[in-house]
Amino acid sequence: MLELEKYWENTQILEVNRQKPRAYYIPYADADSAKAGKRSRSPFYRTLNGGWKFKYYNSVHNITESFYDKNFDAANWDDLLVPSCWQTAGYDQLHYTNVNYPIPCDPPYVPDENPAGLYIRDFRIAESWSGKETYTVFEGVNSCFYVWVNGQFVGYSQGSRIPAEFDITPHIQPGINRMAVMVLKWCDGTYLEDQDLWRFSGIFRDVYLLGRDGAHVRDAFIKPELSSDLTEGVLRCELDTTGPLTLKAELRDADGKVCTTGQVQADGQAELTLNVSEPVLWNAESPYLYELYLSDGHEVLHFPVGFRMVSVENGIFTINGQAVKLKGVNRHDSHPDLGQTIPLNHMIQDLMLMKRHNINTVRTSHYPNDPRFLELCDRYGFYVVDEADLECHGLAVSGDFHQLTRDPAWEKAFVDRMQRMVERDKNHASIIMWSLGNESGYGSNHIAMAKWAQKRDDSRLVHYEGAAKRYEGDTDTEDLDIESEMYASPAYIGEYGADESRSKPLFLCEYSHAMGNGPGDLKEYWDMFYKYPKLMGGCVWEWNDHGIRARTAGGTEYFGYGGDFGDHPNDGNFCIDGLVSPDRVPHTGLLELKQVIAPVRIEAEDLEAGKIRVTNLYDFNGLSHLSFTWKLEAEGMLVEQGVLEAVDAGPHESAVFTVPFKQSLAEGRYFLTVMVRLKEETVWAEAGYEITFAQFEIGEEQESSDAWLDALRQRPIDIKEDGALITVEGNDFCHVFDKAKGTWVRLSKQDVNMIQSPLGFSIWRAPTDNDRNIKHKWMEEGYHRAGMKLYACSVQNQTDHEVEIAADFSLGGYMKHPVLKGQAVWRVDGSGEVSLAVKVKVREGLPFLPRFGLQITMPQGTEEVEYFGFGPHESYIDKRHSVRMGKYLLRVNDMFEPYVMPQENGSRYGTEWASVTNELGMGLLFTGNVPFSFNASHYLPEDLDQAGHLHELVKRKETIVHLDYKMSGIGSNSCGPELLEKYRLDEKEFEFGLQLRPIFKEDE
Template identity: 60%
Template sequence: MIPIQPIWQNPGIFQINREPARSHYVPFAGATQAKRGRRGESPFYQTLNGSWKFQYRESVTLVKEAFYEEGFDAGAWDDLIVPSCWQTNGYDQMHYTNVNYPFPVDPPHVPDRNPAGLYIRDFNIAAGWEGKSKYAVFEGVNSCFYLWVNGSFVGYSQGSRVPAEFDLSPYLRSGKNRMAVLVLKWCDGSYLEDQDLWRYSGIFRDVYLLARDQKHVRDAEVRQKLSEGLDRAEAEIVLDVTGALDVRAELFDADGQVVGTGNVTLNGGKGSILLEVEQPRLWSAESPYLYQLYLYAGEEVLRFPVGFRRIEITDGVFRVNGAAVKLKGVNRHDSHPVLGQTVSLNHMIADLLLMKRHNVNAIRASHYPNDPRFLELCDHYGFYVVDEADLESHGMGNAGPWESGILHRLTADPAWLGAYLDRAERMVERDKNRACVVMWSLGNESGYGINHIAMAEWIKQRDPSRPVHYESAAPGYKGHPNIDCLDVESRMYATVDYIEEYARNADNKKPMFLCEYSHAMGNGPGDLKDYWDVIYRYPKLMGGCVWEWCDHGIAATTADGRPYYAYGGDFGDMPHDGNFCVDGLVSPDRKPHAGLLELKQVIAPVRFEAEDLAAGLIRVTNGYDFRDLSHVSLYWKVEEEGELLAQGSIQELNVGPQTDAIITLPYAQTPETEGELVLTLSCRLREETDWAEPGYELAFGQFRIAATNVAASSDVPVVRKKMSAMETNGQLVIEGFDFEYAFDLSSGTFVSISKNGVPLLAEPARFAIWRAPTDNDMHIRKKWQEEGYDRAETKVYLCEWNQPSPERAEIRVSYALAGYSKPPVLRGTAEWTVYGDGEIRLGTDVEVREELPYLPRFGLRWAMPENSDEVEYFGYGPHESYVDKRQSVKLGRYLLTVNDMYVPYIMPQEHGSRYGTEWAIVSNEQGIGLRFASSEPFSFNASHFTPEDLTIATHEPELSPRKETIVHLDYRMSGVGSNSCGPELAEKYRLGEKRFRFDLSILPVFKED
């Protein structure tokens, strides 16, 4: 083996010769260059990104040759693009695990079979770099690495997601040079990097060289202070220089005007420049105003965006610039479906633009500092960021009984103190100048003890301007009782009742932050409105971050070339947590799920309430913290079952921040109608922004208006045609003027329906209670299956019929639904009535066995023949909705196809239902089909897959669409919730009734007649 010490298993050694951490910047040769901010234009910057020679070894013990020596021949090695992850390039094992360590838990030891990546890069040094100090910066290497230059050992570093900088001046020469890097998959630091993610390895972030003046600004910190009235700002620029140096500072506003200058002469060490700004423009996520600070020192110009803002907690309320602010956030990993944890700048921008368009204002950098350029973008676009240390040891808790306190073993061990502090220091020093960072986090799910306390105390001493957050000190963990060093109470997946109880308790002095809530896995989350109704109500509740932003599926193809997204276990990885990595608001290719649309509406900055609908009075609440509504316009329309009756707009809303006002809409002149009207309000951008176009909808509201001409409605007598009913071979055959139906008396259901000879039923109709489990059903699913819900069949006890008149036939069925080995889930009676015009009416009374868990659904399953692909309905749309996931849909009349109703969740599951449907028509493209309606709104779904198809499939390519259309007409569908990780589904969203009645009307139609 090569002569290196196995310090990767010593928690007391986490670096050799690494430079002290500093703020993130690149030096430029002039102010014009610095203003553009394109680092590649700087003569003092040289990228080492690109093609490296690479060889993968299954274990570091197999690295025998001194590959770092100058004369080593690596010509036969592979070529690998840096930055990248080994695993996404075919090396090593793709592996997803959430909590469990993927190696034996024996800290600080890691397996002897420790995969290694050997990297070699030849590069030239520009002629202009003679006499300069030269540094190499590695923005991210997972998990630890050794560095050599021109055959000489330079240093070692661990801590995967924070920069490592080395002084290469003693090792570099003019012209051609060689850099060699040995990266190990595991080190003792891996015990502190047990985050819920794919386990990637390699040089996965940027690598570059910097040429610095011999005497230069090593670090710069902008310490800001705002006056009590926020009308005066001080910026103290604290400098750390390497020698005698004159430094000049200039501060520009966004218009390019100088608002402050200063200079200082230093003889090494630290000093400062104080700048003052009168009437400063303040930075917030809503108005991310940035000044630009330029530091001139020797040949170098450094630029730092400066956002003046004050973060504080007063009276238990989290405030920005004096205003109580709600963090409407998401948790975000660095994630790409092809590149893994290597994320390009454009990909970061795409994420942020999508968040901005969906009213997200906060990001928790879960669970490590994100790429430094990401925070620059957050400054620019406007996001509040919870910057989190690269620290999670969740797997310790699963290594033994939690009651033993093993979860806290590392954080309670002084031998690991240095490693803990190192991760806090490197995060804070890198990101201290970022306006977007509003809280520091000590990491995630790592127990709690003296090492965390030391981290918190160091951070508070180093940067008292921001609160410190850490969730795992919450009650319920067997942690250290000292939590005074933490500034917020943080919870994961607390119930709505819990957070309200916390807010109402006057003894609770800290604001509560839901660092994770509303687990967005699969078809979900279904509880967003409930949380935000309470969060808006109590100032002490500062908001939270949905888990999480994106599905972490890996782009893959089947053997026959069909694309899909893979998840844990698909690569033979063990241990794994299956599709638990597929739990985001957007798909891996960043297509929004309905859950993101739901979040957008629930946290929208403009909300509407009906004040007096008859008079057109609407209360508008401005949820912005710092801006009025002059940048938006309000459009309104009144419809009757999809037909536009009136419309208008208000081009400017005069509503101040955190206030409300009543506006009058002139729809009183709407013509009198017999039906109910629907008023829709749409709040849209007036002008283009850097994240959305003019007319983009930020929020909407809808209200039902009672009919204005009730007296005009009259009961027109329905003239029913005559029909015949005859029992033949166990079937009741009913014939009318243009229809023929067959009802099987033994199975108690219709087996044939046709109108004008066109069949409209592909298989016998039946009652159904099973839905393909959603990811959020993962815990209740077992109970459902234990009781036979998934295999429930119909048992008919009694079926009798009569024809009381020539225009009507009646059928009465007594039935039960039960699965093998279990008593009936429910018993019911169904009354079917067939009229001479072809209408079928169903009324069924149901009794569910008392001790059973709530039902997934109850309704009628109706299979329609091939080509029944057109769907028209009046209800909520255009996308799927459920009883607890329906804030983002609008009541209206929709025309779409069955394929349009399909939602391609990575793990197939229940999808596409429409809550609150009033009527629906499923037909062929010529309009021949069935119209379904009920006296009360019902849940409706049309699909080319049965619930059984979706239940069995584990990946989308396993699904084969049926030619038939499977229609579900449900009395009720239980909500979707967020119980894959969050609390149980709220009782009000469960189909938990033990007795209920459902009625339905089914009528053959030719829509074009």
């Protein structure tokens, strides 16, 4: 066994020889290179990213070779790219777990069989670095590691997602040198890193060398300060040097013009102050950055500077004195192929998508991100809640959630994680709050973190949800600037907002769980956020699905989740809970969020006169950068369109504008849609990109009669009974009703049969992820196995051009009383149209129904869908703010939403009519007495329910159509509150009416 000091189970040894934490920067030789930010252009920077020799051991105790020796022969080792997670390269076990620790819960001890990865890299020290001090920086290593250079021990560090820097000057020589690193999968720090994520290991962020002069700037705290009236700025530069230096400072504006300069003689601690009159202020909407250059004659350090003030005023969260709403998401580092190794372009892609969907805030759940991510947030304009790499959620399972945070032996580890984050990230304008971590109980160690942060940096707020009132014990929250909750209901936050005794603003650090088909409660939250000034907004959980790209034995690609790789314990698909897919394709939930949090609200003022009220929900910007176009439609057809001129309003202000209709709206039903778009291209979207829209219904549909259809209805029909079968035949149709089944078994026109199997009523849907709790109650009552029982069936009324057939029925499953009982009255007239009128009574004491409606299986080739309703994408009663009323023509496949774990999807709320036909337009037309929920799919609910992944679905050749009286809403109860009562199908009695007519569309 390798002889090592066993630091990994010692809570008092967090590092050996690691440098004191400092701000992130790269030294450059000149200002232009520093401004460009391309690290390879610096002569003082040398990347160690690239190919390393690698060997994996399933236990550190199995290592017997002195691999760190300078002349060790590693030629037969594997090659591994760094940075990377060794699990994504095929080593060890891909493992997803949420709350449960993947090891026995016995802090600070970890299993003796502790996997280890050994890394070796030869590198060259250039002659130009002769005489310089050389440092190596590891931006992220999971979970702890030892470093040797040229066979000499350099140091040790733990804390996976915060940098570790070592001085390797005594150990190197000009020319070829060797670095050896041993990374352990687990250490005592593992108990502080129990986040809801894949458990990756290795050198997963950048590694590099820095060559510094003996006397250099070690650290810089760049502190932009503003006068109370925000008109005067002071840039206070607190500097720490390793020796005597003459430091010159130059501050340039965003156009490159020099604003002010300064100079200071520094030897150790020093301060340099620059005054800026009438500074342009930074905010997420207009992220104005100055550029500070610090030069000692050899090195140039570059710091973007944003002047902004974060404060709480009378219980209201403000930036630059303006009340601000945080429209945020929680974002994990997650790449479908690389795990937690995140390329720069991937970070940019995430932020650009967020910008395009009106998101202004990122919570770095639940650890500091790559420092370049924060630079991007500064530049593109995001508010950041920077969170310490700290979560002890597994202790909740052991029964003592507060065990570590109340143990003095762990205080050093807790505070160390806060210090290293704050010191690294303190110069970023985007960071508005420091977070003490996530789901770790609350106690003295957290309080020590908060006190240290407040003392070190009083320009930002300190946040920690774990101090919420539901945790008993420590009540000292004086150093926490805000109240924070997770998944509190809209009703609760409304009560908080109205409670005048509450002195702190409320932040929902997690809300509206976006797992699978969801979330469905966004509007209710934002109605409350806007109603009460003390509610500062929140961050949806979460940004992206954490699927791992995988392939079946047959080569089919899919996204894997917990349990797909033999991992245990695992939390299944609970990591598939984002607004975008693992490869960043937006889910409809993101479109919903975009609309609900849009920075412009448009409301009806006097629609008949064309008057609308426009409210600017930007916190700092006006509306002059936006264009407002409108269109008027009738029955899905464009009637008129135009542009609203000179629309503008100040932040948080409203104004009324008139849409200049030429069309008379005295009679008829119209839909007015106002679209808000960018006038000019930005870094995140093209000119003309739609920011939001609003749609209004004007007038009422006039009663009209289709004379040709009325005439068809009067045509004679022929009715024949043969045993249980009733055949209704007309001029061009032939329908067959089976009295033994109580339903239609054939609907045809011109000998084209439009249905593949008998019509039936349905109450079951493939449970969504947000049904994960209620589905157990549904299944206890047999909803998923509910079949039809026919009590009686007979012809009630019959004329020469019409017949009515009544069927008394129930729906239920074995062991249980029927879920509901009802009567369906079917009527056929001379046109061949089949009308349904159903009355239903639901048994008392049952949970609300997933849905109630008619299920129709149509034959192969029925692929064309046309409907008038909400679109173009799926919608539900509580998830419909991102869709608009119109006429849509699409394919059955287009109705499908490919959630990583199949579930109910693709329904269209508020449909007024729909047709499903073959390519020649032969099929069925559906209309309702009131708007209904409509879906057309190649999957039965049972197919979706039984498949764990998309590739497990077997597409049916037939088309399954659902025409629902109502579909219960989506909500966010996978982790959030229960579905709101108003969105539940909880009626105990209701009536429903539909019409089905065989059609040849081209003849209609």
